[in-house]
Amino acid sequence: MITSTSNARVKRLVNLKKKRKVREEEDVFLTEGIRMFREVPPELLKEVYVSESFYKKEGEVIRQVMKKGQAKLEELSDSVFQYASDTKTPQGILCVVKQKHYTLSEVAQGDSPLLMVLERLQDPGNLGTILRTAEGAGVTGIILSEDCVDLYNPKTIRSTMGSVYRMPFVYVPDLAKALEKLKEMGIKSYAAHLGGVHDYDEEDYVEPCAFLIGNEGNGLSDEIAGLADTYVKIPMEGQVESLNAAIAASVLMFEAARQRRKNV
Template sequence: MAKTIESHQNKIYKYIKSLSQKKNRDKEGLFLAEGVRFVSEIPPNWEVEMFVITKAFTMENDIRNFDKRAETYIVTEELFLPLSDTENPQGVLAVCKKQREGQEEIWKRDAPFFLLAEALNDPGNLGTVIRTADASGVDGIFLSKGSVDVYNPKVLRATMGSIFHVPVFQNVDLKEITLKMKEKNISLYAAHLKGDCYPYQLPLEKGCAFLIGNEARGLSHEATNLCDRWVRIPMPGKAESLNASIAAGVLMYEVVRQRLK
């Protein structure tokens, strides 16, 4: 049965609010999924610690499924607002366990398709990359040290729930990952303005991965030197470069195009 929280001083309330900070998310291994659509995307086998809903939400929605799945707390709109990261809260959030999936399974897949990112800093960009990766069938995403936290609320909101569908590995050593790819005969291509080929010229039906760089600085020399080849996206217009998430999307969908032939 759902319980009621009536004060900012409530221990459970303070605990939930603390998860807005990365250090506490890391310590507890938890993150907040907010909004009707986002919460509805949580897979049945994903661990949920608790739900928090407003009194108004309970009047318009059947909360029995929440209560069956995890501890459920009802709060006033006034108490919910400090927990929310949106301008117009929908009155529902879930406290979820972070991803537990290891890398072992994804390396076993036939012709795997990966995306690597070096120091991707913009939350909206990363969230969009994850959402596009989900749509295009990417098997896993590897983020180097210096990238924005994947459980940052703005990242999560931009994923539109795709965080539950694509394995994302943070703070990886790019050198270690690329060595693993070479062992598995997975070709790694750097998205680079000085690339010597276009995406459609690459054999992407085989195991492959793309490496994209920081929004402002691009890829470091160390990172590009780990790659088998540099690839550039055709830009017949006057813009000097593409947004990182757009560039990643173009590359991911070239893989889709080739594999759907």
């Protein structure tokens, strides 16, 4: 059992928690909680850390799940686990998981892709919520500009509620070029934009398509918005001008899901 916060392995966990660069160098990320532990694909699970009290209660369950893979198990004292954890009330189990990587072609593949294209999103909770909602709505992949928040940020991971293991995504160095590539593949793009002429539910999303969602404060840049085939807007009542990025994305995704269910 590790009982000191000065332990090298504990210091490494803290660095993985705080620093994107360290996560990228090791090609791993951290997840916390029993649900995230149970859902992680065995081939991606590298290390498991448990608090002393949690292991006493759930040790048998943990050992049974870990039989499926080759991950290493380490026990930490409760105080050390608290130090390493990213949450105020830790659940008692933390995993080091191998990152997944996709190409633009892999994310956009399929008979009728439904994609989310995100530009400069900065809030980890928004990104995590979009990822989770995307899985629920049947989205086939997510494309992110290079300056979006890190999807492997611990706060983002928590918000995905496990969808990070299953939803294909790719960061692209040039979002404009990626959109041109989608157009070449026959994928129509719709920008969520206050300048939209049509309401979002007046368009046809049954064919291959992508929704463009911009930064929380400034929306889409003029360059990226200008590359969209169509602007769509979500009509507002009262004095509300627009919705939170994750909520707007959810409205669009589930409208596409509704149309596609009707078309089956």
